[in-house]
Amino acid sequence: MIRCRMTYQKTEALRYTGNLDLQKIWERFLRRADLPVAYSQGFHPQPRIQQAAPLPLGFLSRAELADIYLDDDSLAPSDVVTALDAMPYPGIEICNVELVDLSLPSLASRVLSSEYLAEFFDPIDIGELTDRVTKLLAAPSLNRTRRDKAYDLRPLIESLEVMTSESGPALKMMLAARQSATGRPEEVLAALGFSPYDARYTRTRILLAD
């Protein structure tokens, strides 16, 4: 058995596909490519495909991570890429495949933070935006409620900066993504006084512990 770490983009076609459904899509992607995915033991064997961190519905991503386990030790990463490229799946663009040691801890347990880009749909004043960001970062705490739970958003924001994208001003942010402490970019927009539905979100990086 080998363990392949896939870096891939999740594009428009799968933008509204949630994490559970994405798992199925990976399974079908591998089946179509004739790659022998390994199955877990037990009464209901499941294909061994592990995502690093769920991507919220409606988000795009330039750098998703997943580990897939294949029952063929002779495969090199380039073989995997060739097989997947031959049977492309709409919404998944493979960027990189590398072999990682079977004994390494699970991908999900190594995730530290996620980097996002939020591009505003409507024109926005860059000076105003910069002011709001400065004020937000200066606050010692940002008490918010999500799904009826109160929490402090501020410590989850590792970095937040204004930048310009093709469509105008945008925000780039690095948010904590540990299992018990995950920041969400829509919450950051809300804390800045915007509607969470004002921007297009793209995950640009997942940061792992060494």
Place this chain on the structure above:
Amino acid sequence: MSFDHHRLQLQLERILPTVQKPGRYVGGELNQVLKPWDSVETRVALAFPDIYDLGLPNLGLAILYQDLNARPDVLAERVYSPWTDMELAMRNNSIPLYSLESHRPVLEFDILGITLPYETLYTNALNLLDLAGIPLHAAQRTEQHPLVIAGGHACYNPETMADFIDAFAIGEGEELIHDIVIVYQAWKRSGKPRADLLLALTQVSGVHVPSLYQPGYTDDGLFTGLTPLHPLAPRKITKRIVAQLPPPPTRFIVPSIDVVHNRVAVEIMRGCTRGCRFCHAGMVNRPVRERPVAEILTAIQTALKETGYEEVALLSLSSSDYTQIVDLVDKISKHASENHLTISVPSLRIESFSIDLMDKLKGSRQGGFTLAPEAATDRMRATINKPIAAEQLLETARAIYSRGWSTIKLYFMIGHPSETMEDVQAIADLCQAVLSEGRKIIGKRASLHAGVSTFVPKPHTPFQWAPCDTPEQMQAKQELLRRELRGPGLKMTWTSPKDTLLEAWLSRGDRRMGQVIFNAWQNGAKFDAWQDQYRYDIWQAAFEAAGVDPAFYTHRQRAEDEIFPWDHINPGVRKAFLLGEYRASREQIFRADCRDSCFGCGILPTFAEIRRENPGKHWMCPEVPIRKVKKPLEAVIS
């Protein structure tokens, strides 16, 4: 062209995060076909008038989608009903109904084909037209609007929806759809008025254009028949069939979100020879035609490769009756166990042979084993013509429990003609007996689930003369069963009498129902097939406003010589045969499987030419000998 694609994309990007399951509204799935809009002559929108989750797996539309898109001169795209949250967002933002592939408004298509597999989709069909900006009434449409056609099982009684549909496609669509497209293209090139298109369509065998007929009624409200309004409109419309089932579709669209059936579906056989007297599908889908095993296996292989699916369903009305079922299942099961595939074979008969089949598939036993006895006394079984001895059911049940299944699902139907409370009590007794067999074998783990639906006398069946139970009768029968089927290991589900009544009104309606359906839609009726959306009060008011008595359609015993609003539709099975079966049911006479002896239902005379040209065992009907050419009389004399 007014359509602004970019604007729609921007609107959707803002709306979709606010609705449930936005993946329903974007398309872009694996295997969708997106052709350049201007590369074809004719554009067809194929609509399933309920949500994506239910519509996407529909096999009928998958066949038409594949067949139409195979033509270089046609593109076909999909349309489903938006759920209520999305509908609201679309109306608030003036977004018209659009297709999933190109996101084009339905109004820009040439043809809108709506599938109506069951009657409770009617208000949704109206809602789709409204969301698309197409006038609801066929009479109000002009050359600017798409041609609105409908097909599917519910269309065997087209009168109910006659006000809203330009043309009905009766029967099997594989060949018919191409004939319709050809007629449409010729008309479009001619630049003639819409009336000419409708008239040309009546010349296609299997197409019914309701606006070319005038219904008549007696003073008592009884239907007296349809009068053609044009000499070219045929008096009878015979359904279309294909002589041989064409190779099945394999390039299924794979949804990117969870839908009701995520699987490759292969129809192994069409039709059923058993002749259950309540069964609409069994009457209108004759003759029985099988697909060769090799063709099924090839289709499965190809479809798995195209889709990556992990489940395959073998579909038919009675899978045990497929003559090569053992061979087929043997071959599939080998492949399945090596590849983590699940194979499902619904519609198995009550016999130990069915369990052998399921055993071979080594599938999960979690879902339980489903059987459909439909009735529990010998008298009722003879009435409905579904003979299964109680002992045979118990024996099958014992085998199921002892081979690893802990749940048995039994489907029954209450409300069959002449049913008494004793017959209903027998359902409860039979369920108890089955469960106690299970207890003997696996103890308290054994469970039984009784699904009890209520009979609706359907057009073109032997029971079309029978009345429907009154709501009081339905309630009394259901109460008895609920009382008796209580306790550990027992579960019972039933159909609300109000749901049954709606199904009965809509399936037995005539053209006067059009006003009722319109009223109901106007007052907010939609998603009538959804228990939490269906509004009985709206329908009551709709009947009242239209001055139509709902009981006229449901609780009336029909005279043997009554003219039905669906008599102009010929499903191949003769009315005289159905009446004979109705009489036989009252005398409790069994009719055996018609593969063993032909009872002359009418299919062979109707399709004699087709059968003669397609001899062989794939049809379960007897062969029609090649006609000896008689010499003309003059020749003999001279």
